[in-house]
Amino acid sequence: MLQALPGFRDFYPGDCARRNHVVETWRSVSRRYGFAEFDGPVLESADLYRKKNEEGAEILEQLYSFTDRGGREVALRPEMTPTLARMVAAREKHYRKPMKWFCVSNFFRHERQQKGRLREFLQFNADIIGESSPQADAEILALAIDLVRAFGFTAEHFVVRLSDRKAWMDFLQSRGCDEAACRLALACADKLEREPEDKLNAKLAPTGLSVSDLKSFIAAGSPEAFGPVLEALAARGLSGFVEPDLSIVRGLAYYTGVVFEIFDRSKNLRALAGGGRYDGLVKGLSDGSADLPAIGFGMGDVVLGHLIDETPAAAEKLRAALASHLDVFVVVADESCRAEALGLVQSFREVGLSADFPLKPAKVGKQFQEAEHLGARHAAIVGQEWPQVKLKHLATRSEETLDHAALAPKLKSQKS
């Protein structure tokens, strides 16, 4: 029997409700921050990703790319930033700066299967384009923090580790590294916690640097650049969520300033979110026509989902949000009244209430079971008393009898 491909998910109704809750939470916090939603196509020209990355980059190795029926080299999007940069470059003159944009989209990477990694995943992205000040950096960080808080997490559960790619580049260049050496040194810095020191020292040899050089730079702590960003976060009461940490370098090549990753405090999981400033990317992808500074980040649904499951407060908050319900179940107590029952169902739905009923004849007891199963608040019983209808409140078992035309307005007014 056919199954979903490995690394791809089926969203059965319970899973889909959970996914939609995550998406709607991301959207609602972003709107509070005055971000506007955008989206792009799932399929893009493969050049969009090849142009931006060096050959051999992990993201290209994992690209779902192929030749389409028109002979085009195309790829399933592995990330949003190139699409965003392309869209911004094409139309930036139509928009006031700074542009505060977000999106919630699905992405595709041919990853090895492991915890926290899927081949199709959802990711939230937010970017501020056209503003290079630390105020924009702080606005993006505050949004990232409030997105995580919205799921019920506190400073006990997560931390934003803040670094600065520019501080790294200044340090490496001051030590005589050219572009290739910088890239190599950053790749090694990214692996300090994961690879043995002698192996890294061997890799670092062409740069003239050693692991202890990198470690001393990291230990030197917080670069000056962090001052205004940390102040702007303190003014919002969000200092407790951020820790300067130069060991964060981020994998992608295009970052130019502040970079950050969000981790669970217990460090059990991969990064919840990550991003940074990329002031040259829009210019590069627009062949120089749109020279706009930018900062952005992404947050996936997979690691977030694991952290929710592992954190009782967040798991409970999610469960409460997902409690299913139906406003009213119409019980057809007498099949000769089915037409009347259908009219009543329609009257509920017309005013925006959710209403269901049995599609085939069933005993009244079985219909009540179905109403309970669907989480119905009320049952409306249509039978020989028509045009009178008995309305039962299922939690309290209280009931009253009303004219059928009075039911929809009554339940509607109770709801709003």
Add this chain to the structure above:
Amino acid sequence: MLQALPGFRDFYPGDCARRNHVVETWRSVSRRYGFAEFDGPVLESADLYRKKNEEGAEILEQLYSFTDRGGREVALRPEMTPTLARMVAAREKHYRKPMKWFCVSNFFRHERQQKGRLREFLQFNADIIGESSPQADAEILALAIDLVRAFGFTAEHFVVRLSDRKAWMDFLQSRGCDEAACRLALACADKLEREPEDKLNAKLAPTGLSVSDLKSFIAAGSPEAFGPVLEALAARGLSGFVEPDLSIVRGLAYYTGVVFEIFDRSKNLRALAGGGRYDGLVKGLSDGSADLPAIGFGMGDVVLGHLIDETPAAAEKLRAALASHLDVFVVVADESCRAEALGLVQSFREVGLSADFPLKPAKVGKQFQEAEHLGARHAAIVGQEWPQVKLKHLATRSEETLDHAALAPKLKSQKS
């Protein structure tokens, strides 16, 4: 400069808001009807589509299929029904019958470019699985009608053309057609309005039928099977939206009973929606393990969007729904108060209000322009009077001065 691929769409914020409004309208009507949302992966095993269709079927000719990095033959989903049937077959025992499920997903077909057709499009799908009665047919038709009505359309604007694949098969078999001849005759019936009679008669030759045979069958009108469906729609007050019309046959091979398409009354556009009963498909795709009758339909966003644009009442309704707004814009009248302004912005966002502010110093007049541009309801002016803040209602120009801590609770209470 790189662009989106032909037939693929960029959703800039205005387009994205419109898309989201369509999606949310579909969702809200479906929930009123007691349907639960599900979704599947964008990428599936190519066999899922090959198994269900004859070789040479249009949907296979247009399939975005390729070999992935693991050597699997995969395809971007061109429609939802095979995914649904696969998911249902795998877990149907976990769900009470009938299952009323819907989804809103993107699909991919390598179409020739023309009005109403894109290569990536959104489509709503709803299905009732596990119930074969005409009551289920009527429930699906009522949902389809109310989905279109929710955008401001009336019986003046659209009509559901109702047909019956079983009536067609009975007729064709009574005239001696075997399976291949039935398929050929149905393909010709599908083209009666588009191809010349002599060409169709030539194609029909192997079936022993002529165009006039097909036309007489169609003219004979409404099969008995429509009786209970039409009654159940009449009981809901929805008769005026449906017309029996046996000229509708639908392209796909798997339909077994009622089929329908929704058209704009002026017939300027392709079908808005289409679907029908497919009682053998779940069984076929589950190798016989799950034998469940089913009925469903799909509605795309592209033709619907054209009809909205061409119908003033619907276009106006959409415009009103999309009017953008921001609850409050914080004007930083004095840069020395920026930290206080940031704290105020945070206090608005914490209670769920949307709030924005200038990321860099700007003249007060320019900040007010920005507030107007963003559709802000209020401006809160932070300056030397702190902790007092002037709150201005931008539509009426009325203003008052309040302690900063009183602002968020006040605007929050006004909103709810």
